Amino acid sequence: xxxxxxxxxxxxxxxNIQSYTKNLHSLNECFFGIKEGRGKIDGLPVSES
Numbered sequence: 001x002x003x004x005x006x007x008x009x010x011x012x013x014x015x016n017i018q019s020y021t022k023n024l025h026s027l028n029e030c031f032f033g034i035k036e037g038r039g040k041i042d043g044l045p046v047s048e049s
Contacts, residue, residue: 028034
């Protein structure tokens with residue numbers, strides 16, 4: 001029973017993290033126009049900053 005509880009807690013936490021990440025990506029694309037892997041900081045691609 002305890003292992004079932006731990007497993008369920010892990011699954012819920014993983015789902016919450018995935019949902020949070022998806023929301024952040026959506027906000028970045030919608031409000032800031034930043035596509036994944038194409039964001040710019042001070043005119044430089046993210047990979048070079």
